[in-house]
Amino acid sequence: MTEPTSAGPFSTVNGAVGIELENVSKIYPGQTGTAVESFSMSINPGELVMLVGPSGCGKTTTMKMINRIIEPSSGSIRIGGNDVLSLDPNQLRRHIGYVIQQIGLFPHLTIEENIATVPRLLGWSKKKTADRVEELLITVQLDPGIFAKRYPRQLSGGQQQRVGVARALAADPPVMLMDEPFGATDPITREKLQAEFLRLQSEIGKTIIFVTHDFEEAIKLGDRIAVLGERSRIEQFDTPSNILSAPANDYVSSFIGQGASLKRLALIPVAEARLGQASGDASGARVDIAGTLRDALDLLVLTGGSSIDVSEGERVVGSISHTAISEALGAAPLAGARQAE
Amino acid sequence: MSVVESETVALNTVGGGPRNQGSRAWPAIRRFMPVLVVAVVLFATWLWVSSLQLDSIEQRTLNADYIVSRIQEHLVLTVTASILVAVLAIPAGIAATRSRSRMFTATVVGIANVGQATPAIGVVILLAIVWQTGFTTALVSLVAYSFLPVLRNTMAGLEQVDSTIVESARGMGMTPGQVLRRVELPLASPVILAGLRTALVFAVGVATVATFINAGGLGDMIINGLKLQRFPVLLVGAVLVAAIAVLIDWLAGLVEEMVRPRGM
Numbered sequence: 001m002t003e004p005t006s007a008g009p010f011s012t013v014n015g016a017v018g019i020e021l022e023n024v025s026k027i028y029p030g031q032t033g034t035a036v037e038s039f040s041m042s043i044n045p046g047e048l049v050m051l052v053g054p055s056g057c058g059k060t061t062t063m064k065m066i067n068r069i070i071e072p073s074s075g076s077i078r079i080g081g082n083d084v085l086s087l088d089p090n091q092l093r094r095h096i097g098y099v100i101q102q103i104g105l106f107p108h109l110t111i112e113e114n115i116a117t118v119p120r121l122l123g124w125s126k127k128k129t130a131d132r133v134e135e136l137l138i139t140v141q142l143d144p145g146i147f148a149k150r151y152p153r154q155l156s157g158g159q160q161q162r163v164g165v166a167r168a169l170a171a172d173p174p175v176m177l178m179d180e181p182f183g184a185t186d187p188i189t190r191e192k193l194q195a196e197f198l199r200l201q202s203e204i205g206k207t208i209i210f211v212t213h214d215f216e217e218a219i220k221l222g223d224r225i226a227v228l229g230e231r232s233r234i235e236q237f238d239t240p241s242n243i244l245s246a247p248a249n250d251y252v253s254s255f256i257g258q259g260a261s262l263k264r265l266a267l268i269p270v271a272e273a274r275l276g277q278a279s280g281d282a283s284g285a286r287v288d289i290a291g292t293l294r295d296a297l298d299l300l301v302l303t304g305g306s307s308i309d310v311s312e313g314e315r316v317v318g319s320i321s322h323t324a325i326s327e328a329l330g331a332a333p334l335a336g337a338r339q340a341e
Numbered sequence: 342m343s344v345v346e347s348e349t350v351a352l353n354t355v356g357g358g359p360r361n362q363g364s365r366a367w368p369a370i371r372r373f374m375p376v377l378v379v380a381v382v383l384f385a386t387w388l389w390v391s392s393l394q395l396d397s398i399e400q401r402t403l404n405a406d407y408i409v410s411r412i413q414e415h416l417v418l419t420v421t422a423s424i425l426v427a428v429l430a431i432p433a434g435i436a437a438t439r440s441r442s443r444m445f446t447a448t449v450v451g452i453a454n455v456g457q458a459t460p461a462i463g464v465v466i467l468l469a470i471v472w473q474t475g476f477t478t479a480l481v482s483l484v485a486y487s488f489l490p491v492l493r494n495t496m497a498g499l500e501q502v503d504s505t506i507v508e509s510a511r512g513m514g515m516t517p518g519q520v521l522r523r524v525e526l527p528l529a530s531p532v533i534l535a536g537l538r539t540a541l542v543f544a545v546g547v548a549t550v551a552t553f554i555n556a557g558g559l560g561d562m563i564i565n566g567l568k569l570q571r572f573p574v575l576l577v578g579a580v581l582v583a584a585i586a587v588l589i590d591w592l593a594g595l596v597e598e599m600v601r602p603r604g605m
Binding site for chain 2: 069090093094110117
C-alpha cells in the first residue's frame with residue numbers, strides 16, 4: 001500500500017488502530033429484552049477478530065454498532081482512543097471499511113465508480129482516485145483494463161465480492177467491518193476468497209472485525225475468535241488453537257462440534273512436530289514441511305504406513321509418524337499413547 | 342412494480358417490448374411501428390375528408406388553421422399539466438417514503454386516490470362552477486387526475502430499491518441526501534418515468550373535457566361534431582386525439598430508454 005493511511009479522526013499505531021467496546025448494550029424500541037447486553041471487548045491494532053455464533057445471537061448487531069449503522073443504547077465504543085459516539089456518523093463511516101454479505105454494489109455505477117465512492121465523498125482529486133482504483137483492482141486480482149468499466153451485473157459472485165472488498169479498502173481505512181462477506185459464495189469460490197483475504201490482510205494489517213456463523217471459517221482466518229452466545233454474551237475469547245484445545249464450557253464445545261483435534265491439526269505446521277529418521281525410500285509419499293499436520297495425517301491414512309517422509313523442496317529432512325502427530329497436539333494424548341505401549 | 346405499470350401495458354406494447362432476435366431490420370420496424378400506423382391512419386382520414394363535399398359548417402372546422410390551433414391548445418394543456426405533476430408528485434412521493442408518520446403517507450396517497458377516482462369531467466365542471474372557466478381550471482383538474490400514477494410509482498420505485506444497497510451506501514458514509522440523489526433516485530428512475538408516461542397519456546385523453554369550460558383543445562372538434570351532427574368533424578377530432586396519445590407514448594418510451602441507468 002503506497003497510499004498513506006487516511007485514519008481520519010483516529011490516532012493510529014503504525015497505521016492501525018485498536019478498538020475498545022465497553023458495556024455496550026442495545027435495546028430495540030418496543031422489545032422487552034436486550035439484543036446485545038453489556039458487551040465489552042478490547043481489540044489490538046492490526047488484529048483480525050472473528051465474532052462467531054448462531055443466527056440471531058446479536059453478533060451482527062454488535063458489529064453494526066461500531067460504525068453506528070445501529071446506534072448503541074448504552075456503553076462506549078472507542079477507536080484509536082476516540083469516542084465513536086461523539087463523532088459525526090457519516091464522517092466516522094468514511095474511515096471504516098464496510099463489507100456485507102449481500103455486497104451491495106451500486107448496479108447503476110461501473111466497477112470503477114463503485115470503488116471510487118468513498119474517495120469521492122472525501123473529495124480526492126480525479127487523478128488520485130483513478131490511481132487508487134487501479135491499484136485496488138490489481139490488489140484484488142481483477143484486471144483494471146477488463147473490469148474497470150464493467151457494471152456489477154456483468155461480474156460473477158466471487159468477482160463482485162472482490163470489488164466489495166476493494167471498495168471498502170478504497171480510502172485505506174484503519175478499521176474494517178465484515179459481515180459474513182463470503183457467506184453467499186459457493187464453497188470453492190469461498191475457499192479461494194478466504195485464502196486471498198488472508199494474503200491481503202498479511203500485507204495491509206488492518207484492524208478487522210469479521211462476523212461469521214461458520215466456525216471453520218473463524219478458525220481459518222481469525223487471530224482471535226470470540227464465541228458468542230445469546231444476547232452477544234462472550235462465552236470464550238481466545239486464539240483458535242486455545243479454543244480448540246481448551247473450550248471454556250459446554251456451549252463452546254458444542255459449537256466446535258466433532259473432531260476438534262482434527263481441526264487443530266490444520267492449524268499446526270509440520271515443522272512443529274518431532275521429526276524422526278528419514279526412511280531413505282526415494283519413491284515414498286512425502287509431505288512438505290510447510291504443510292500442516294492435517295496434510296501429514298491425510299497422507300499417513302492414505303498410504304497406511306506408520307510414518308511418511310517430510311520434504312523441504314526436493315530434500316528429505318525427516319519423517320513423521322502417528323505418535324509424533326499426537327505428541328504435537330499436547331501432553332494428554334501422549335500419556336494415553338505411552339500407557340498403551 | 343408490475344402492478345403499477347400494468348395500467349400502461351395496453352399502451353406500451355410497442356415501445357417497451359424486449360428486443361427480438363431475427364433479422365436486423367425487424368427491431369427498427371418494430372420501434373417505428375406506432376409512427377407508421379399513425380401516419381397511415383392520418384393519411385387515410387385525410388384522403389376520406391378530401392373526397393367529401395364539405396358544407397360551410399364543416400369547412401369552418403376542417404381547415405389547417407383551425408386544426409393546428411386546437412392541437413396547440415391541447416398539447417400546451419397536456420404538457421403543462423404533466424410538468425406540474427412531475428414537479429409536485431415526485432417530491433410528494435419522496436416525502437411520503439421518508440416520513441415516519443403513517444398518517445402523512447396515508448393522507449398523501451388518499452388525496453391522490455380521490456383525485457383519480459373522481460371522474461375528470463365532474464372535477465372540471467365543479468371547479469368551473471365554484472371558481473372560473475378557462476385554461477387554469479382545466480389545468481388544475483388535469484393535474485389532480487394524473488397525480489396518482491406519478492406519486493404511486495415514485496413511492497413504489499423508491500421502496501423497491503434493494504435495502505442492502507442503501508445500507509452499504511450509508512455504511513460508506515453517504516448522508517441521507519447523498520443516498521437519495523446518488524443511489525435511490527437513479528435506481529428508482531425507470532419506475533418513476535413509467536409513472537410519468539402513464540400520466541402524460543392520461544392527460545392527452547382527459548384534456549378533451551377542457552372544451553366544456555371553454556379551455557379549447559381537440560375536445561372542441563369532438564363536441565362540435567356531435568352537437569352539430571357533422572360526422573367528419575367528430576371523426577377528425579377523435580382520430581387526432583388518439584394519434585397524439587400514441588405518439589406521445591411512443592416519444593416517452595424513447596426517452597425512458599435513453600435515460601434508463603446503464604448497468605440495470
